[in-house]
Amino acid sequence: MSVRQQAELLSGSVEGWPLAPVVHWLMTEGIKTNDAGILIEGLSEALLAAGAPVWRVRFSFWTIHPLLAAMAHQWVRGKGTETFQVGHGIFESAAYIGSPAEQLRETGKPLRYRLMDGLDPDRDHSVLFEIREQGGTDYYAIPMETFSGQIDSFFVTTDHPDGFVESDFPKFDALARYLLPVIETISHHRLSVALLDTYVGERTGRRVLEGKIRRGDGEEIDAALWFSDLRNFTHMTETLDPPEMLAVLNTYFEFVYNAVRTYDGEVLRFIGDAMLIVFPTDRTGGAREACRNALSAAEDAFSGLATMNHLRRRHGQPEILFGVGLHVGTVIYGNVGAPSRLDFTVMGPAVNRTARLESLTKQTQTPLLVSDRFAAHLDRPCRHVGAFDVKGIAHPIDAYAVD
Secondary structure (H helix, E strand, O other): OOHHHHHHHHHOOOOOOOOHHHHHHHHHOHHHOOOHHHHHHHHHHHHHHHOOOOOEEEEEEEOOOOOEEEEEEEEEOOOEEEEEEEEHHHHHOOOOOOOHHHHHHHHOOOEEEEOOOOOOOOOOOHHHHHHHHHOOOEEEEEEEEOOOOOEEEEEEEEOOOOOOOOOHHHHHHHHHHHHHHHHHHHHHHHHHHHHHHHHOOHHHHHHHHOOOOOOOOEEEEEEEEEEEEEOOHHHHHHHOOHHHHHHHHHHHHHHHHHHHHHOOOEEEEEEOOEEEEEEEHHHOOOHHHHHHHHHHHHHHHHHHHHHHHHHHHHOOOOOOOEEEEEEEEEEEEEEEEEOOEEEEEEEOHHHHHHHHHHHHHHHHOOOEEEEHHHHOOOOOOEEEEEEEOOOOOOOOEEEEEEO
8 A cells, every 4th residue: 555545545535434533543542552452442442433334353463472372352342352362272273274364374465255145164264154143244354464574463344234345445454554563562562571471580570671670770578488499300310311301390390380379479580490489478468478378389389299290100200309498588689690691589598598498308308398487477386397507507597397
């Protein structure tokens, strides 16, 4: 579409509903949000207000995410908006193969389907029949090519008895051009959040997005602290094939992660086979609840892996065993490293004591040990295992087992 053609569409000289107020909304209000659901609802309402015969509006974009291949957002008149998360298995699914989304991605060309009289069950995808059954009469799919060459999608459907008219399509094509950079901005923001959450953790990711990225930036956090690592890790790395070793690590990490997330914990670091986790007191009712959450998470993780180990023994696989040290205190959460290669980490005496407690689980053959400060916040009986001299700490550490 030429610049002149776009200008004519915006001037209102083309018959039918005016495009200009829709683009005005998009460029003034739409660009203010980073929520795709809010964007599609506002855009759809702007189309309705302009007189466009829209009944269903949907856009989807491909993403980089360990669990998701794409995100889709849909508005239906009278029903509001929905968000759909699409897993990586989509490319082998019947929902995708042969669908308008696949055709857009493969051809990069717009598609139109007159739903009320132009569908062929031997040729057309089942989603088109589903939309027709819901009331759709005419369906238009528009590719939106990003700067990287990937094809995102914009779909509009009407329920007007006569379908769309020819003057609707150049307006939708032009609207897609204006919409693309707004969706790309939202997509990139969501990608940034997802990757930061995945690779550095939610708390760290939030700090990065807030601009707290200078070396030396830091804060104090009051939290229940967890340090754990696998038993016999060195032996397993020497005897297991790399894929099997990675599978063991991932099984262990997944069980622990799922357990701690249930109780508002956050994994700060994976250190080889070890995990450093915090349960910040500001997310709960204070230190007492943070300690209870940490203990509950540990017990859930041990219980889940006990069931898993029963199955592993039956299949001749090595058991996954680990130890946990729990403590509570104040840590420094800060940005450290070289000027152009930084990392967030936690440090301080409380972290040292938590790690030492975990190391004592091996010495005492007790898989879970807590400190005296941690035990003081529990309503359950704790048994004093002993006071131990540990490396780097001047005074003996009192270790307790939870009965």
